Amino acid sequence: MTAVLPPPHTAAGPLPVRQFSRVEDGERLHGLLWRAGAGWRMISSAVLGGGIGERSWVLNAQVSHGYRRTDPERHLAGLARDAGAGGPGVGLMTAADVRAHGHASDQGVTAVATAGLGVRGWAASPAEGVTTAARPGTVNIVVAVPAALTDAALVNAVATTTEAKVQALLDAGYDCSGTPTDAVCVAARSPRPGGEVHAFAGPRSLWGARVARAVHQAVHAAASRA
Template sequence: MTSLPRLDANLLRPDLVRHGDGAAASPALLWRAGAGWRMISSAVLGGGLGEREWVLNAQVGHGYTRMDPDRHLAEIAREHGLSGPGVGLMTAARVAEGAHADDGGAEAVVTAGIGVCGWAADPVAVPQQVLVPGTINVIVAVPVALSDAALVNAVATATEAKVQALRDAGFDASGTPTDAVCVAAWRAGELTTFAGPRSEWGSRLARAVHAATYEAAARYRDRRLSQ
């Protein structure tokens, strides 16, 4: 297994693994977080709020047709010996091109496929031009305990930072129709009750998400422009 490139990372340590058999094997990022974490996520597997022990971000083909992605992700988790509660995300983006960033102990890993993108409140519900499908998955970890409200706040902060990074990278969009987010906070210790962009940990989280999203988006942009 190989690890995603990172700078001074000490919490969020995903490994690049494979799932499936033979020539059909696909990459995935797997963070074996272990016990002691509370996570909030919009993921199809293990979404919601609660104690979680791992996060899986699995890449699938552009022609993916299974209608049970939660079951598929559970199968991939078992393939890697995972047990206990976890979070499973899925994407058509190249997870090996994901980016890691750290800011004062808040860490983020972002994978980005931005072929189908737009603004969340766009009056046109269905994109008129379909390029290459993808998803922006944002995974964040902070080494402090966050209250339930602060975890929700952290999701909003991470999303705002993602949108800012997309604009800075030259994308006229707030994201893709299938973006997902997962925020992990350490369970023990004094509760932090704020995670907005001007709070101590919210601001660190925002900068980490912005840096990782910008780098992942720029890699996607540069690869597409070179084709």
């Protein structure tokens, strides 16, 4: 049984996330919801709304450490709907307490990160990969860019976000590149007729440099609270 309580907190900035709480199977869990509205294209590795497309909201939902549901897409869609989000969106999940998120901005770019680092390691490992889902520890990162990006630049922005995440984890004292279930969502404005569309988002590009700095600050803050 799930009960969603009214959101008590709104973070200021270009990516205003609303915090809400719910009770699920007797446990109080939390979530962050960004109701972006129309005019956004997002790229994400999320279980709900992944890939590239027009999206109007992003949910980062805390789940129990013993999460065993086999329908995470349906679960996340229901949580978003109960929290007031409609239309297509992106749904992320984590076992971390999302109230300890990091929030940072750099010249118009905003990043919000949550860090569950109980199960962490290096990406290149001799261990064999598995086909089943890993435990939901997870570093989740959401980035908003107030400019239009090409598809290639959106992919580039994901790479830049990941590089900045690893740098932040090392700077925060963690000997790892992340967790097995890290997820990312980068949102950029939808192109407008006659408007500029940026083709690059690497760490030394105009918008990529801002993405890298914002993500580094947000992940470092979240990791320091983990």
